[in-house]
Amino acid sequence: MAKRVLTTESGAPVADNQNSATAGAGGPILLQDQHLLEKLARFNRERIPERVVHARGSGAYGYFEVTDDVTGFTRADFLSQVGKRTETFIRFSTVADSLGGADAVRDPRGFALKFYTDEGNYDLVGNNTPVFFIKDPIKFPDFIHSQKRDPFTGKQEPDNVWDFWAHAPEATHQITWLMGDRGIPASYRHMNGYGSHTYQWTNAAGEAFFVKYHFKTNQGVRSLSADQASELVGKDANSHQTDLLQAIERGVNPSWTLHVQVMPAADAADYRFNPFDLTKVWPHSDYPLQRVGRLVLDRNPDNVFAEVEQAAFSPNNFVPGIGPSPDKMLQGRLFAYADAHRYRLGVNHTHLPVNAPRTAVVDNYGRDGVHATRNGSRHDKNYEPNSYAGPAQTDAALAAPLAIHGWTGTHEAPAHTKDDDFFQAGELFRLMSKDEKGRLVANIAGGLSQVTRDDVIEKNLAHFHAADADYGKRVEEAVRALRED
């Protein structure tokens, strides 16, 4: 094999990579040492802004294979045939901590999946929880500020975490989920993934359905207790990354089975609660799980920075037959992600290999910008319409239209008969075993008892009381006991 030569960025050979050029043996360094200057300057520019949330994560490639016919519900091409395979890239993540944070912590996990379909990339940017803390995107920056590091102390503060929740009764369901056994997954392989939001599917006849996605882990759900997690963090702060990387390197390819719940669009208006409320699940007794296919992860990225750090997932990347629902949270996210990508990675982030479509051809009139690598051929016009057979619109609607009524304004969601913020939190509590309830109560009390203001504690206790009398009583007793210690 030919010997590899070390070069500068412009490709010239480097004579010495161990000694800087100096004026005489003991003299100062010369400005003409191009290799040294380039090396130091380049090193200073290695970091890019980290994701404002979900900064810490792990990625893997794989494929999605359709196992069941869903063409009655969607005309999405990648779901059009049993046996059809589509290449995928997934990024799992924790949410609250910055890059370098530990993996085995109590926090939701991101489950962001990119399908490289023949009709363009489809991104499903979900979590390992079927619900979320809030239901209006206008609250998101405040929510995240309260959960991340305090600007003065530089640490996550129970006072801020619980003060936000004291003002967000709708978070009670997700808090019950997070503080329960599933709040610390044993690894990324041992947790489910959810689209969480309601999405819209449209079939070839133009009929609309609302759907929720559930990826059930085939490795089995496994979680860690708070004590197990602290011990693991001490031994391997990167435990999720280690587990995923090693499993795939060993050829133990993790997989998930995708199911959907499907609601005919006409059911939505009269359903007993708002089906677009992200703080609620749809009972399986109303809308049973229907199997769609399986996701298999079989290849680790070659370079974490290039492929995982620079991966960009946007809930706004849909394909024909799949579109947004009126879920307000989802609507906010349709803006937020691509905007974050333009800031974090630049306007041409879609040219990066991990983000570029694989088989679909990108052909449009977007041009230029920093690091443009895709500018069309010399014969392509950069305006439309044109007389030169440039790319043109299809005139085929991507999704069925939604009927909208009412006046513009800052409204609360339309009223349904059972829209309260607590009943599903209570149902989740009552589903738990005696031991699970004990651990849930201990976890909540461990956090809430550290809060310094009584009024914040009282407001939070009121939420647990409203969810279930026994739940409220037990949390209250546990908090009081810890505060009297």
Ligand code: HEM
């Ligand atoms: C990451 C905003 C709610 C899942 C992000 C990022 C932003 C953001 C700006 C960083 C994107 C990047 O730099 O690449 C928001 C806003 C929300 C919201 C404004 C509410 C209005 C949610 C919800 C879920 C979710 C409800 C899950 C159901 C994720 C995931 C990532 C992420 C998985 C990491 C994506 C990756 O791995 O690159 N979010 N988010 N977010 N968010 Fe959200």
